[in-house]
Amino acid sequence: xIVRITVNGDDRPFDVSxxxxxxxxxxxxxxxxGTKDACEQGECGSCTxxxxxxxxxxxxxxxxxxxxxxxxxxxxxxxxxxxxxxQEAMLETGAVQCGFCTPGFVVxxxxxxxxxxxxxxxxxxxxxxxxxxxCTGYGAITRAFELLAEPHPGDAQTGEES
Amino acid sequence: MTSTVVPRxxxxxxTSVRRPDGEPKVSGNFAYASDLTAPDMLWGATRRxxxxxxxxxxxxxxxxxxxxxxxxxxxxxxxxxxxxxxQEEQDQPVLCDGEARFWGEPVAIVAADDEETARxxxxxxIVEWEELDPLVDPEQAVADGSVYREMRVxxxxxxxxxxxxxxxxxxxATQDQAPLGPEAGLAIPDDAGGMDLYVTxxxxxxxxxxxxxxxxxxxxxxxxxxxxxxxxxxxxEDISVHIHVAMLAAVTGRxxxxxxxxxxxxxxHVKRHPSKGWYRHEADAEGNLVKVTARLILxxxxxxxTSRAVLANGAYFTVGPYRCDNIVVDAAVTRxxxxxxxxxxxxxxxxxxxxxxxxxxxxxxxxxMDPLELRRRNALAPGDPMATSGQIIxxxxxxxxxxxxxxxxxxxxxxxxxxxxxxxxxxxxxxxxADVVRGVGFAVGxxxxxxSEAFDDYTEARVVMTSAGVEVHTAAIEVGQGLVTVCQQxxxxxxxxxxVAVIWDDTSRIGSAGSTSASRQTQMTGGAVHAAxxxxxxxxxxxxxxxxxxxxxxxxxxxxxxxVDEICADxxxxxxxxxxxxxxxxxxxxxxxxxxxxxxxxxxxAVVDVDPELxxxxxxxxxxxxxxxxxxxxQAITGQLEGGIMMGTGFAVMEQLxxxxxVIVNPTFTDYLVPTFMDAPDVETRIIEEGxxxxxxxxxxxxxxxxxxxxxxxxxxxxxxxxKDLTKVPVLPEHIIGx
Ligand code: FES
Ligand code: FES
Numbered sequence: 025x026i027v028r029i030t031v032n033g034d035d036r037p038f039d040v041s042x043x044x045x046x047x048x049x050x051x052x053x054x055x056x057x058g059t060k061d062a063c064e065q066g067e068c069g070s071c072t073x074x075x076x077x078x079x080x081x082x083x084x085x086x087x088x089x090x091x092x093x094x095x096x097x098x099x100x101x102x103x104x105x106x107x108x109x110x111q112e113a114m115l116e117t118g119a120v121q122c123g124f125c126t127p128g129f130v131v132x133x134x135x136x137x138x139x140x141x142x143x144x145x146x147x148x149x150x151x152x153x154x155x156x157x158x159c160t161g162y163g164a165i166t167r168a169f170e171l172l173a174e175p176h177p178g179d180a181q182t183g184e185e186s
Numbered sequence: 187m188t189s190t191v192v193p194r195x196x197x198x199x200x201t202s203v204r205r206p207d208g209e210p211k212v213s214g215n216f217a218y219a220s221d222l223t224a225p226d227m228l229w230g231a232t233r234r235x236x237x238x239x240x241x242x243x244x245x246x247x248x249x250x251x252x253x254x255x256x257x258x259x260x261x262x263x264x265x266x267x268x269x270x271x272x273q274e275e276q277d278q279p280v281l282c283d284g285e286a287r288f289w290g291e292p293v294a295i296v297a298a299d300d301e302e303t304a305r306x307x308x309x310x311x312i313v314e315w316e317e318l319d320p321l322v323d324p325e326q327a328v329a330d331g332s333v334y335r336e337m338r339v340x341x342x343x344x345x346x347x348x349x350x351x352x353x354x355x356x357x358x359a360t361q362d363q364a365p366l367g368p369e370a371g372l373a374i375p376d377d378a379g380g381m382d383l384y385v386t387x388x389x390x391x392x393x394x395x396x397x398x399x400x401x402x403x404x405x406x407x408x409x410x411x412x413x414x415x416x417x418x419x420x421x422x423e424d425i426s427v428h429i430h431v432a433m434l435a436a437v438t439g440r441x442x443x444x445x446x447x448x449x450x451x452x453x454x455h456v457k458r459h460p461s462k463g464w465y466r467h468e469a470d471a472e473g474n475l476v477k478v479t480a481r482l483i484l485x486x487x488x489x490x491x492t493s494r495a496v497l498a499n500g501a502y503f504t505v506g507p508y509r510c511d512n513i514v515v516d517a518a519v520t521r522x523x524x525x526x527x528x529x530x531x532x533x534x535x536x537x538x539x540x541x542x543x544x545x546x547x548x549x550x551x552x553x554x555m556d557p558l559e560l561r562r563r564n565a566l567a568p569g570d571p572m573a574t575s576g577q578i579i580x581x582x583x584x585x586x587x588x589x590x591x592x593x594x595x596x597x598x599x600x601x602x603x604x605x606x607x608x609x610x611x612x613x614x615x616x617x618x619x620a621d622v623v624r625g626v627g628f629a630v631g632x633x634x635x636x637x638s639e640a641f642d643d644y645t646e647a648r649v650v651m652t653s654a655g656v657e658v659h660t661a662a663i664e665v666g667q668g669l670v671t672v673c674q675q676x677x678x679x680x681x682x683x684x685x686v687a688v689i690w691d692d693t694s695r696i697g698s699a700g701s702t703s704a705s706r707q708t709q710m711t712g713g714a715v716h717a718a719x720x721x722x723x724x725x726x727x728x729x730x731x732x733x734x735x736x737x738x739x740x741x742x743x744x745x746x747x748x749x750v751d752e753i754c755a756d757x758x759x760x761x762x763x764x765x766x767x768x769x770x771x772x773x774x775x776x777x778x779x780x781x782x783x784x785x786x787x788x789x790x791x792a793v794v795d796v797d798p799e800l801x802x803x804x805x806x807x808x809x810x811x812x813x814x815x816x817x818x819x820x821q822a823i824t825g826q827l828e829g830g831i832m833m834g835t836g837f838a839v840m841e842q843l844x845x846x847x848x849v850i851v852n853p854t855f856t857d858y859l860v861p862t863f864m865d866a867p868d869v870e871t872r873i874i875e876e877g878x879x880x881x882x883x884x885x886x887x888x889x890x891x892x893x894x895x896x897x898x899x900x901x902x903x904x905x906x907x908x909x910k911d912l913t914k915v916p917v918l919p920e921h922i923i924g925x
Contacts, residue, residue: 042302057221058214062366062416063448067855070366098214111212115204118821121829122666123211124366124416130212146605153613153864156855158366158417159666161828162866164821 027091031056032100040087047071047082050097058098058127062156069155072128073097079135081154098127101134110134113168121159128155129165133172142173195737197686198679199883202821205671206688207664218414219386220370220445227372228257228297230427230434230444231304233311234453235286235293238523238848239320242284246312247294255299256307257438264433267402271425273392275334278489278526280400280429286315288488288525289849290453297434297442320523320848324462324485327520334486334519335494337501339574339777342512348468348476352548356465356541357914359842361458363530364860365665367416369426369454370445373435380407381435382692386415388422388663391698400429401436408432412690418665419833420529421455423703424491452853456491456528457843459484459519461500461537467545473553473560477512478573480504482538484519484527491528493519498639499534501777505573506542507585507632507787508564513574515777523848529703531833531893535633540915543629543898547905557902558593561630562586566787576778579785580768581879582886584813588789589630591811591872598793598807598868600624610795610802612864617797624806625794627902631895635784635878635887636706640772643706643783646697647714649677649722650760653751655685658718661692662699662711667889668822669707673715675818676882680719683737683750697764705786705887708818709880714765716882721761726753767880784878788812788891790831790899792867796907801919803904805835805865808896811872815886820873823888827871830892836861837893838900842916 028037031054038053045064050056050073059082060070066081073082074096082095101108107115110133120126129152136143136151143151148169149162157165197203210216247259262269262281269283270276282293294311298304321327371385380403387393390410398405415422427444434442446454466479482500486493501517530536550557565585571578609617637643648659658677664670670688677686699711723735730748732740739749753759773779793807808831817823840859844851852858877884897915905912908922 051221056214057217060218060366060416061220062368063855065448065854065856068366098212102213107209107212111209114212115208118202118205118825120205120208120211121668121825122365122367122415122417123207123216124218124666126211127214130214146607149863149866150607150613153862156366156860156862158364158419158833158860159829160825161830161832161869162863163828163869164825165863166866 025088027088029090030094032096044087045083046085046087046090049087050082056097056099060124060127062124069128069132070125072131072155074131074135079132098130101130108134109172110137113171114165116171117164117167119160119164119168125155125157133169137172142175143169145170195678195682196684197675199675199818202819203671203675205668206674207670216414218367218416219384220368222372222384222443224372224374224441227441227443228299228438229301229304230431230442231296231308232292232430233294233308235282235289235291237286237315237317238289238322239318240286240315241318242282242286243314243316245294249310249312250296250307253303253307253310255303256296258297258434259294259307259311260433260437261294265400268399271396271400271429272490273424273492274494275490287523295430295434297438322522322524322848324483324520324522327522328483328518332521334490334521335497337497337517337777339501339513339515341574341576341778344512344514346477346512349471350469350549350552351466352545352552353466354545354548355913356463356544358461358537358540359916360460360845361530361837361841362452362843362858363419363421363455364858365417365419365421368446368451371427371431372441372443373431374441375435375439381432383408383410383428383432384413385428386413386422388418388665388703389701390661390663390693392701393425393428394693396425397428397432401432406694409692409694411692412661412663415663415665418702419531420703423529423701424456426454448855449853452850452858453525456526458530459486459496459527459537463538463541465541465545467549469549469553473555473563475508475510475564478505478510479514482517484537485522485524486519487522487524487526489526491526493527496534499634500538502574502781503535503538503632504542506539507566507630508573509566509570510573515574524845525850531830532890533704535631536894536897539629539631539894540898543895544913547902557628558589562589574777575773575781577780577782581784582815582876583785583787584874584876585630585787587874588787588811588813591874592789592791592809595809595870595872608804610797610804611800612804616800617802621797621799622795623798623907625796625903625907627792627899627906628789629895629898629902630787630789631891633705633786633890633894634782635786636704636710636767638770638782640770643700644764644766645699645710645714646764647711647718648696648760648762649715649718650758651722651726651753652758653754655687656681656683658686658688658715659691659696660688660699660711661696662707663702665702667826668819669711671822672708672712672818676712676715677719680716680723682735705889708885708887710765710767712882712885714763717765718761718763721763722759725761726759784880784886786813786886786888786891788895790895792899792903794900794903794907796904796922798908798922801922803839803917805839805867805900807868808835808899809870810892811874812888812891813886814873814875814888815878815881816875816884817873818883818885823873824871826888827892828869831869831896832861832866834893834896835865835867835900837915838897839916
């Protein structure tokens with residue numbers, strides 16, 4: 025059947041016959057290998073995408089069930105002017121080693137900051153506990169979110185408080 | 187080895203520069219092996235043995251061949267060249283040769299139009315087996331003489347004894363590297379009967395040699411390319427899909443790609459050797475070590491891989507960073523029907539560090555002495571003979587300095603945050619605050635640097651000055667650790683320009699860089715880049731009679747006398763070097779000799795909270811002081827220390843491949859637990875800079891150290907909290923609850 029989804033703002037219809045996951049369709053059929061496949065069991069978070077605003081492991085979503093949905097992948101974050109702040113912060117603190125976990129952390133981290141612009145370190149740990157990183161020990165990732173969680177001048181919240 | 191002139195340049199050594207591959211990695215644009223495709227590409231799949239040991243009675247590939255979309259089904263009879271491969275000893279069949287010797291051994295391979303068809307076809311192959319009794323007990327294997335290597339180390343006088351004696355028996359389980367990126371490879375045939383291979387690896391030249399032999403091709407017919415790697419930790423030092431994709435591509439004449447899924451990855455690479463160790467430490471009344479007696483068994487599983495070298499490390503590191511003049515060590519690595527073991531971060535030194543550091547704590551208790559004081563008293567220093575090999579320590583070895591620096595780090599407050607999530611059991615919310623007991627433990631660990639025992643260890647680099655900037659060419663494998671940045675930093679510092687690009691060359695373009703293992707690439711490939719850059723700088727200065735090289739050209743007495751364009755007027759200028767570390771020797775029949783190229787030392791202190799009733803542990807903080815020689819990139823060092831500590835934490839309290847009668851029962855991320863963000867301890871790091879006698883600017887490799895002594899420090903802390911005599915890792919709840 026033809027499945028119609030919007031990926032990173034573009035209409036991307038595709039034909040699916042078998043029990044393909046959203047992850048394999050993104051990687052194989054839609055030419056978006058940025059979303060990674062490290063377990064296909066919902067255990068590592070490498071395949072994290074936003075599906076209609078919710079954070080999901082795309083390896084656990086049947087492609088047919090994404091019909092009519094909007095998907096945001098790592099390739100859809102940032103714009104021509106530059107990287108998304110999460111991407112920038114992870115580069116700044118050295119939170120990228122092999123980088124295989126990074127797309128998942130970027131998508132999950134952006135999702136967290138959308139909902140909670142000033143997370144505490146414990147809130148960051150909890151929110152990202154579904155994303156495994158085997159290289160960094162999470163220290164540099166923690167520091168990236170500390171940078172991001174600092175209140176910035178001009179933030180709505182800062183304005184209200186002052 | 188220091189540069190005569192160290193110009194000030196942006197992005198040079200000692201700075202925490204951003205990695206050049208960082209931006210593609212955060213954007214999802216970095217190409218890992220599993221992301222590669224080629225026009226007309228087929229997919230490969232593997233059929234594996236369901237038994238740890240069985241005779242292959244009959245194999246019928248007909249049903250697989252009959253499936254629409256299947257292009258090839260191959261067995262051992264189809265291997266064009268040498269039927270066996272292996273890094274040190276060629277003993278593993280490319281495909282099952284009549285007897286399967288481990289659970290998951292490849293039996294047949296398939297190429298088909300798509301992944302699903304390939305997997306279905308692999309399952310459709312009819313295989314009849316006669317199950318045989320597997321040899322799975324390493325002690326039985328030693329008794330049977332089924333060993334890859336035995337080692338005997340004797341030093342001093344066996345008959346002496348100390349006033350204080352402690353004995354212990356320790357076990358470590360099988361740990362998996364579990365790199366996040368799966369084994370993956372793509373083979374693309376060329377028009378001349380050869381091919382290009384893009385396969386996850388830590389050392390493409392050693393792969394190349396094995397592939398060429400098994401494919402019966404000329405060396406120049408096969409080109410192995412460096413490719414994007416999702417972590418390695420030792421798992422990629424041996425062959426995985428390499429020869430299989432090559433065979434399928436050669437037979438079909440089309441590109442073939444193979445990617446292991448997670449469960450296949452758990453059987454598709456070597457693991458950390460499980461170990462058993464018996465130790466007897468004797469000291470005088472002041473706490474000076476008098477004699478260490480040890481027996482060590484590592485299980486190498488079904489094929490040799492790097493087991494011989496791992497055993498040497500085990501045997502030589504049974505005493506750790508301590509002086510002792512009387513040594514009796516017997517060690518063996520066994521051949522069994524368990525999954526093959528090989529390289530993993532720490533390479534034999536992890537297993538013994540758990541043993542000797544538990545012993546040092548016991549000895550301190552028996553002497554009623556502060557455990558760190560005991561370690562300081564016996565600390566190995568430059569000029570001392572290494573306890574086991576007798577080799578005089580050259581270069582730097584700041585054992586006391588790392589202990590002092592560690593001790594000076596403030597302990598975390600007892601009770602800052604009462605969030606239940608931060609108690610043992612975490613998100614399970616099972617532990618009440620009143621039940622939590624805190625413990626603190628220490629450990630110090632020693633590791634050798636680069637390859638040992640007279641191995642001809644070298645690495646090549648080519649540094650080229652062009653009008654557009656400097657190119658560093660190497661075949662060294664970047665697995666995520668940041669070698670790419672270190673190479674840039676070294677070349678920038680010596681050549682005075684920020685414009686340095688690292689070019690990853692395939693096996694046809696440059697000689698071997700050796701393996702990305704043994705903590706060796708910063709020193710070895712870094713050393714080659716250093717030497718080539720120095721030679722290039724000297725050549726350019728001599729040619730133009732200058733005294734300084736800067737980003738815009740050659741200077742004399744502060745004035746520009748030749749621009750970069752003028753330097754490169756006749757084309758790029760280059761230097762190509764083959765770099766070696768100081769030679770090592772083989773050992774005599776007593777294990778004595780200058781077998782190691784250098785040493786690195788680190789100390790760890792762990793703070794844990796334990797719920798003794800439920801057996802739950804939270805690792806609160808792990809601090810470290812690390813000998814680095816010279817810090818080339820402080821941020822990258824912190825990343826290695828924190829990442830290595832996390833892997834050591836996993837081994838201390840959760841990571842264990844459960845193997846029953848040769849069968850891995852937990853080959854998934856659901857059942858093989860790796861630490862998540864919620865498990866991550868806070869980490870404080872201190873780096874100790876005392877330049878080594880070789881390596882760029884005195885730098886040492888530090889990739890393995892953090893994994894070596896973090897595990898025993900955590901176990902010591904749990905013991906401190908519970909009073910339990912914990913002698914196995916990982917420490918599981920039942921070890922804490924039981925009597
Ligand atoms: S690949 Fe989806 S969670 Fe691991
Ligand atoms: S950077 Fe390698 S898994 Fe996170």
